[in-house]
Amino acid sequence: MDWKKVPVASQDVKHLHEQYGVDLLCSSILVRRGQTSSSQVKFYLENELAYLHNPFLFDDMEEVVDRINASSAEGELVRVFGDRDVDGITSTALLVQELQRMGIEASFKLPEGDEPYGLTMEGVDEAYKDGVTLLITVDCGISNNAEVAHARSLGLDTIILDHHISGEELPPALAIIDPKVPGCGYPFQHLAGCGVVAKVIWALRFSQTNFYHEECILLHAQPGHDTIIIQAMRVENLLVIDQVIEEINPGLLSPSQSKVLKFLSNGIPILVLDAAAELAQLRQAFGKMVDIHLVDMRLEMEQVMPVVKGKSLFTLSNLSRALKYSVHGRDELQVLFSLFTAYCMKKYPLLDSGYESILDLVAIGTIADLMPMEDENRLLVKRGLKVLTEGRREALLPLFSMQNLVGKQLSTSDISWQITPVINASGRMGRPSVAVEMLLATQLSDAERLSGELIGLNKERQKLGEDAWERLLPQAKESFEQTGSKLVMVEDASLSRGITGVMASRLMKQFNAPAMVLATIGGTRVSASMRSPVEFNVREFLSTFNDLFLDFGGHACAAGFSMDVDNLPVFKGRVMDTIDHMEGLENDGDDSILIDSTIPLEYMTPEIIKVVEFFEPYGEKNPPLVLMMEGATIEDIQFMNNNKGGVRHLKLTLSMGLYKWPAIYWQSADRVGRDFDKGSIVDIAFRLGRNYYRNQSTLQLMILDLKTEADKKADGL
Numbered sequence: 001m002d003w004k005k006v007p008v009a010s011q012d013v014k015h016l017h018e019q020y021g022v023d024l025l026c027s028s029i030l031v032r033r034g035q036t037s038s039s040q041v042k043f044y045l046e047n048e049l050a051y052l053h054n055p056f057l058f059d060d061m062e063e064v065v066d067r068i069n070a071s072s073a074e075g076e077l078v079r080v081f082g083d084r085d086v087d088g089i090t091s092t093a094l095l096v097q098e099l100q101r102m103g104i105e106a107s108f109k110l111p112e113g114d115e116p117y118g119l120t121m122e123g124v125d126e127a128y129k130d131g132v133t134l135l136i137t138v139d140c141g142i143s144n145n146a147e148v149a150h151a152r153s154l155g156l157d158t159i160i161l162d163h164h165i166s167g168e169e170l171p172p173a174l175a176i177i178d179p180k181v182p183g184c185g186y187p188f189q190h191l192a193g194c195g196v197v198a199k200v201i202w203a204l205r206f207s208q209t210n211f212y213h214e215e216c217i218l219l220h221a222q223p224g225h226d227t228i229i230i231q232a233m234r235v236e237n238l239l240v241i242d243q244v245i246e247e248i249n250p251g252l253l254s255p256s257q258s259k260v261l262k263f264l265s266n267g268i269p270i271l272v273l274d275a276a277a278e279l280a281q282l283r284q285a286f287g288k289m290v291d292i293h294l295v296d297m298r299l300e301m302e303q304v305m306p307v308v309k310g311k312s313l314f315t316l317s318n319l320s321r322a323l324k325y326s327v328h329g330r331d332e333l334q335v336l337f338s339l340f341t342a343y344c345m346k347k348y349p350l351l352d353s354g355y356e357s358i359l360d361l362v363a364i365g366t367i368a369d370l371m372p373m374e375d376e377n378r379l380l381v382k383r384g385l386k387v388l389t390e391g392r393r394e395a396l397l398p399l400f401s402m403q404n405l406v407g408k409q410l411s412t413s414d415i416s417w418q419i420t421p422v423i424n425a426s427g428r429m430g431r432p433s434v435a436v437e438m439l440l441a442t443q444l445s446d447a448e449r450l451s452g453e454l455i456g457l458n459k460e461r462q463k464l465g466e467d468a469w470e471r472l473l474p475q476a477k478e479s480f481e482q483t484g485s486k487l488v489m490v491e492d493a494s495l496s497r498g499i500t501g502v503m504a505s506r507l508m509k510q511f512n513a514p515a516m517v518l519a520t521i522g523g524t525r526v527s528a529s530m531r532s533p534v535e536f537n538v539r540e541f542l543s544t545f546n547d548l549f550l551d552f553g554g555h556a557c558a559a560g561f562s563m564d565v566d567n568l569p570v571f572k573g574r575v576m577d578t579i580d581h582m583e584g585l586e587n588d589g590d591d592s593i594l595i596d597s598t599i600p601l602e603y604m605t606p607e608i609i610k611v612v613e614f615f616e617p618y619g620e621k622n623p624p625l626v627l628m629m630e631g632a633t634i635e636d637i638q639f640m641n642n643n644k645g646g647v648r649h650l651k652l653t654l655s656m657g658l659y660k661w662p663a664i665y666w667q668s669a670d671r672v673g674r675d676f677d678k679g680s681i682v683d684i685a686f687r688l689g690r691n692y693y694r695n696q697s698t699l700q701l702m703i704l705d706l707k708t709e710a711d712k713k714a715d716g717l
Helices: 010-020 024-032 038-045 061-074 086-101 121-129 145-153 193-207 259-264 275-286 298-304 313-319 332-347 359-368 376-390 394-402 412-428 432-440 444-482 497-511 538-543 565-579 606-614 709-714
Strands: 077-081 105-109 132-138 157-161 175-177 216-223 228-236 239-248 270-272 488-492 515-521 525-531 551-554 558-564 627-641 647-656 659-665 681-693 696-707
Touching: 010 024, 010 038, 024 038, 024 606, 038 376, 061 132, 061 157, 061 175, 061 193, 077 086, 086 105, 086 132, 086 193, 086 359, 086 412, 086 432, 105 121, 121 132, 121 145, 132 193, 145 157, 157 193, 175 193, 193 359, 193 376, 216 259, 216 275, 216 332, 228 259, 228 275, 228 332, 239 259, 298 332, 313 332, 359 376, 359 412, 376 412, 394 412, 394 432, 394 444, 412 432, 412 444, 412 497, 432 444, 444 488, 444 497, 488 497, 488 565, 497 515, 497 525, 497 558, 515 565, 525 538, 525 565, 538 551, 538 558, 558 565, 606 681, 659 681
Parallel strands: 077 105, 077 132, 132 157, 157 175, 216 270, 488 515, 659 696
Antiparallel strands: 216 228, 228 239, 515 525, 525 558, 551 558, 627 647, 627 681, 647 659, 681 696
16 A cells, blocks of 8 residues: 655745744644645634634625514414424424524424425415415425425525525525535635524524614724824624724824715714724824714623733733734724624623524534534534533433443544444434434433433334445446446335435445435435545536426435436436546556654654644544654564454554554455564554553554555665
């Protein structure tokens, strides 16, 4: 296996080290992974929720907030329509919980049994009969044009909260919050559905403060070189709407000519940190007759942020972490804006510490939906994992206890392997409401009962999956050969539609190629899922067959559709006709290992785990670190049995420097005595993690590949 390590420029490593205080080893890995911009580095270093993007950047957010608040005031019935997967389930639970906290009578509807994905005509009609007047879709809706139009014809308003790619025409909804809709105003496209819901929840909470829709002006004046530099910005909903800067030579500009004074003369409250000092600067610039009413924020800010006490903006600018990432450089008005934002959040805990408490479900949904672990997803998941580790949501405690996760420092892999499959099973087995009810449970006994039910559904799903795999694998191999190793397409009349996605993912990994699994439902309808590696856009591929589908939606790497069974032969024929002309289907079979860093001897101590944890949370676009150790000695070898009784895996003890390291090396028992033995000196490519046993945590290496001196000579190293 080939080991590759991207070269890095020493000046780039030095810049990160000096600019952001990142140690040299982490700096080199950041550079190697292309994470060098201030906006990228910020989300590795910072934990404060103030660094999240403002939800009011969504063009339709105010309309969403105002409509939901109106439903609360009028006592309307609201129904949330979600999806059956983990993202849809967590999104539904989050929004229903928040609406109920607001006193709104909110119900929910998810696709049960073999019901189709998304908003349906039947669902709209049922809501209308039940007296519902506001529909809110979560993790779905962006493709439901006809259904939203039908709701509108019945007098029902629809709000769409989604994160899937839209079609050319948007549904006629009252408002749409979807970061993938072109021109939506939001700077980050890759929120999960639950992340979109979390943004709406924050905006709703902000709308219940005194700052919602209240414009203010932040002002700061400071001496320049024989001048006075005056800056001001107009702020609404913690967004900068407009700003102005002017450098005044005292006595040379009349007040009537000043653009700053014109900016300040519209009756909007003017907020400053020190009113007396700011007014003195203004009078020096324009004369003593200038009379501007300034609102001094110091006392209020000091009450909620003691760090401000007795410090000037100049001093605070030297302490500000936010300025490290600012494109404006050392700008004291930006410091005031950061202080004002932090003040608003600290003054209303539901925007800060109270908001963190909902991020546990955001973390679960984001991890489950394989969203890129970049930008604000890193911060959302990081804080969410903290809440999960602390066990703050009582409804989750029984499930986490059943999965032996209580008391453990949780990682994304713990959630991926132990939690998301169990929650997902409820949807795949046609009973997603079980998972939603578990998450919303207010009695521990109910949460325990429902968690047990989820565990049972997951075991049932696993059995179905194994049976299906035995049937599908031969068909998949034949399909892979017929398509020239470009695509896997299988169908099964006895397959449950709930496991088509699982099977497609498994086939995609098995063949390292796009995989499509089709299930025939009731002999009349086909339900299908498709998954692909990152280099191939599934949604774009399937869109060419949209004329055959009843419904269709998804992401670039995961999509699904349904269609009449009569269209299946035509669809399969068109796929085979199209495949030769599609780009991105080449299977290059590259199994090389990308090395993030070679660890020097002096760094190979237990402290190295801090480097690994610096890059957490791991996930899409941020895979676990692969480190390299050179010249390690194999001190001990133990053989491990697999679950079928065969010996295939190894436990090794490696020594390097002053430390001995336990290591696991899968599928490698046959190499002992042939490639290496006790006493061999080897280089290893590995991942480092924590192993928990009887509530004790130890560090453990997971070996990905091992090379002896003979291997290196054969490789020309």
